[in-house]
Amino acid sequence: MSRRYRQPGTASPIRRRATLRVVLLLSLALAFWSLLGRAPQPQLQMTTSLPGIGPSTEIAATAEESRFGLTSLEVQLEQGEHREVVGMETFDPRPLFWPWGGKTARSTLRVRVGSAHQEWLTDGEATLRVRAKRHAGPLRGDKFVERVEVLPVRITPPQLAILSTQTWVRQGGSETVVYSVESTAVRHGVRAGERWFPGADLTGQPGASFALFSAPWDSDDEDLHLEAEDALGNRVLLPFVDRFEPRPVGSSSINLSDAFLEKVVPPIVAQTRGLAAAATPLETYLEINGRLRADNRAQLVELGAQSADEFLWDKPFLPFPGGKVMDGFAMRRAYRYGGETVDEQVHLGFDLASVARAAVPAANRGRVLLAGYLGIYGNVVVVDHGFGLMTLYAHLSTLEVAEGDVVNRGQSLGRTGATGLAGGDHLHFATLLRGLPVDPVEWWDDHWIRDRIGRKLGSGLPLMAVSP
Ligand SMILES: [Zn+2]
Structure with missing residues (x-):
């Protein structure tokens, strides 16, 4: 039997087979890893709060990779020479040999872009890039995936110019302004603090718009601006009031008797959803006089949005015939009980x-926009005259019209009464502009209508038979 000598440093056949097995297993393992590495790339989504970039547009970028998890997500903005990373998030990867460990499968990054954030932006276009990386493995890279979107950029607000002269307003009163506004504007009108009086095209005067507005009884002239805004949020505010006449709020007081409370409170509670009687009639009354009054005023503002875009009237407003004035507009009432x-x-x-x-x-x-029961007003009729102007008739005993009816000047709407918060039979009459009560006296005055509205709107106001 011949003897084989093993050279030092060479493997025996058994060892070689063992090595082969190890190599085979390693290859299988690597093949397994590479298979794992063939998982889909992260999925990207991008949404914008506006159809382009203006002063401030929110971008929501979402990345999703549920197999290995994400390691980063970023948003870049680019225009000409400029490039800026406007937002970036990084995530801890799942440990390599701990497949059950935590990972970030999905994330949304919210950033704001626009002239308020990037001073270098100019009108034109800009490119948004959303990039995400997934967790890298031995045989899979972490090369980013990218989604690119080109968006229009507009940072110039719409052009706005006043065409009418002599904008004289009285606190609590009404007024008209005529202006021109660039066609890029999607919203224009008069702003008075939180209140908004939308403008409309002026018939017969191409390129001109107008707004009927009020200097609200509770605000100053600094709150009044002509305003226009485009679809990307570029906004221009123009002061436009030539003369402002303050109108102090008057004062009066009302004594609340138990008999009065017992008469007015139960019918209002019975007819108002969401209103329950409190421990005493006085407490319920205070709830009605406070919260319900505020709710009812908000309902009138909502109703104001339904006003027609046309003048439904063409003659001056009629006062209530033979009506003795018991209390006027903008009076601060003190309610007294037990001294x-x-x-x-x-x-x-x-x-x-x-x-x-x-x-x-x-x-x-x-x-007629409303004919029915409304809290403090009791049985009430609200008539829309167009472009936000409405009249309100409250505390009626009977109604003779229904919602949707077209009524003529002087046509009977119902009979006076004492429904709602009323001590005795009387008419509570109010003039509303977009739901805000304004002084009715101006609208009863044909000279005022001719001077403050007719003169500015010209043929845009179908005013007929107004006495000179
Ligand atoms: Zn009243």
Whole structure:
């Protein structure tokens, strides 16, 4: 038997086989890893809050990779020479040999881009890049995936110019302004603090727009601006008031008797959803006079948005015939009970008394927007006259019109009464602009209508038969 000598440093066949096995297993393992590495790349999504970039547009970038998890997500903005990483997130990867460990499978990054954030942006276009990387493995890279979107950039606000002259406003009163606004504007009108009086095209004057507005009874002239905004949020504000006449709020007081509370509170509670009687009639009354009054005023503002985009009237407004004025517009009322002041509210209409159950004529032509029961107003009719102007008739005993009816100037709407918060039979009459009570006296004055509105709108206001 021959003897084989093993050279030092060479493997025996058994060892060689063992090595082969190890190599085979390693190859299988690597093949397994590479298979794992063939998982899909992260999925990217991008949404924008506006159809382009203006002063401030929110970008929401979402990346998703549920197999290995994400390691980074970033948003870049690029225009000409400029490139900026506007947002970046990084995530801890799952440990390599701990497949059950935590990972970030999905993430959304929210950033804001626009002229308020990047001073170098100019009108034109800009490129947004969303990039995400997934967790790298032995045989899979972490090369980023990218989604690119080109968006229009506009940072110049719409052009706005005043065309009418002599904008004289009285606090609590109404007024008209005529202006021109660039066609890029999607919203324009008069802003008075939180209140908004939208503008409309002026018939017969191409390129001109107008707004009927009020200097609200509770705000200053600094709150009044002409405003225009485009679809990307570029906004221009123009002061435009030539003369502002303050109008102090008057004062009056009302004594609350137990008999009065017991008479008015139960019917309002019975007819108002979401209102329950409190421990005492006075507490319920205070809830009605405070919260319900505020709710009802908000409902009138909502109703104001439904006003027609046309003048439904063409003659001056009629006052309530033979009505004795019991209380006027913008009076601060102190409510007294048992010798103490228990509440304060501002009365924003006219209280007019005639005979009991007197016929209530429509002040002008219009369409009935509301005919029914509304909290403090009791049975009420609201007539829309167009472009935000409405008249309100409250505390009625009977209604003679229905919602949707077109009523003529002088047509009876119902009979006076004492429903809602009313001590006795009277008419509470209010003039509203976009739901905000304004002083009705101006609208009863044909000279004022001719001078403040007719003169500015010209043929845009179908004013007929106005006495000179
Ligand atoms: Zn009243």
